[in-house]
Amino acid sequence: MQISKEQIQLVNKKVEAGHESQFNFLAQTLDSKGVDVNAVVKKLADFQVAIPSWALGAGGTRFGRFSYFGEPSNLEQKINDVGIIHSLTQTAGAISLHIPWDVPEDYNAIKELAAANHLVFDAVNSNTFQDQKDAKESYKYGSLSNVNKGVRDQAVQHNIDVVEIGEKLGSKSLTVWLADGSNFPGQNNFQTAFQYTEDSLKEIYTSLPEDWKMFIEYKPYEPNFYSTVIQDWGTSFMLANACGDKAYTLVDLGHHLPNTNIEQIVATLMMKGKLGGFHFNDSKYGDDDSTVGSVKPYSLFLIFNELVYGMKNNPQNPYPAWMIDASHNIKDPLEDLIQSLEAIQEAYAKALLVDQKALKEAQLANDVVVCQELLQEAYRTDVRPLLREARLKSGGALHPITAYRSLQVRESLIEERGKYAVASGL
Numbered sequence: 001m002q003i004s005k006e007q008i009q010l011v012n013k014k015v016e017a018g019h020e021s022q023f024n025f026l027a028q029t030l031d032s033k034g035v036d037v038n039a040v041v042k043k044l045a046d047f048q049v050a051i052p053s054w055a056l057g058a059g060g061t062r063f064g065r066f067s068y069f070g071e072p073s074n075l076e077q078k079i080n081d082v083g084i085i086h087s088l089t090q091t092a093g094a095i096s097l098h099i100p101w102d103v104p105e106d107y108n109a110i111k112e113l114a115a116a117n118h119l120v121f122d123a124v125n126s127n128t129f130q131d132q133k134d135a136k137e138s139y140k141y142g143s144l145s146n147v148n149k150g151v152r153d154q155a156v157q158h159n160i161d162v163v164e165i166g167e168k169l170g171s172k173s174l175t176v177w178l179a180d181g182s183n184f185p186g187q188n189n190f191q192t193a194f195q196y197t198e199d200s201l202k203e204i205y206t207s208l209p210e211d212w213k214m215f216i217e218y219k220p221y222e223p224n225f226y227s228t229v230i231q232d233w234g235t236s237f238m239l240a241n242a243c244g245d246k247a248y249t250l251v252d253l254g255h256h257l258p259n260t261n262i263e264q265i266v267a268t269l270m271m272k273g274k275l276g277g278f279h280f281n282d283s284k285y286g287d288d289d290s291t292v293g294s295v296k297p298y299s300l301f302l303i304f305n306e307l308v309y310g311m312k313n314n315p316q317n318p319y320p321a322w323m324i325d326a327s328h329n330i331k332d333p334l335e336d337l338i339q340s341l342e343a344i345q346e347a348y349a350k351a352l353l354v355d356q357k358a359l360k361e362a363q364l365a366n367d368v369v370v371c372q373e374l375l376q377e378a379y380r381t382d383v384r385p386l387l388r389e390a391r392l393k394s395g396g397a398l399h400p401i402t403a404y405r406s407l408q409v410r411e412s413l414i415e416e417r418g419k420y421a422v423a424s425g426l
Contacts, residue, residue, distance in 0.1 A: 057423020083117025101425025248276025293343025
């Protein structure tokens, strides 16, 4: 299924008048404060977030999985689903593949299909947290950190193979997340596990094409519940430095212990030129389980305030790779992703409204009250008309969820694929 521009225009026509009055009012208000509204709208229109191929089916809990029906059962259908999201939001212009879940059979056909949906291929992701059919070695006790050299060699080779697949698709980066760790005290020697991981990552790094990056993800716990080899941003940062200039830390919002100051981590990594990528999600207790911005929207805004500052003031840091990484559990996955994109854009827009010059002056004067007022003035602004204007100018839907439902997208997918289709790779 594909959504045409004409379909979107027809849906927009019903609400365009209301949008125009709301946008003009906000634009006049912001203009009176010295905000370049056109520049903000352009930045919002240019901001693209990758959709992971594994996020297009229903997620699940440790105890069950509940389908929303009509799921994509192959890579082609996943690309079409991302195309649907992008046509409505004009914000999801990339897809990130997980290997070996989504290995193309016909690379040229897959690239043509992606181009037809106006998509490019973002980072490719390796999988050494599961045993694959017919694999010689098992990752039960770790992959890149395993005490068995044969297991480490297999995991390294898998990552090299993933890079080769990504090259054929036009991707320019590899994301490495390890489930390696231990469930019981004494199970692993911490120093040995770290050293093996560093050695393995260096071996993968040497195979990277000249214009590629490697993103090293971290996570404090799960699936192992006593220790994780790459448990925090500092460990990832050390490993990235050990590998070289093309290796970076990847920050996943759900991969932190409660109350971690993620915005400070972001600021430090950008200052050091080592923030490579960002995985968006939200959580109350565990990892990746909630729609972006559904639980802690102010925290997301504070993170974006540091991202906006860093993108302007830290030229030593590359432009970050943005991606959603969430489990939808009981929602329609496409609706959940659309909601996440809206929340990301909203936080970004609010951060763009922060008066950085005034904030710096207040910081230098130690005027804590004014610092808070400046941040909250931007946060309390209803920026949704700016997001709608950016989508309208790009050919997207003013209200993507409303358009998705009025066009009966899920019903069409169920009719096309069958009610009990199950997403591959889950």
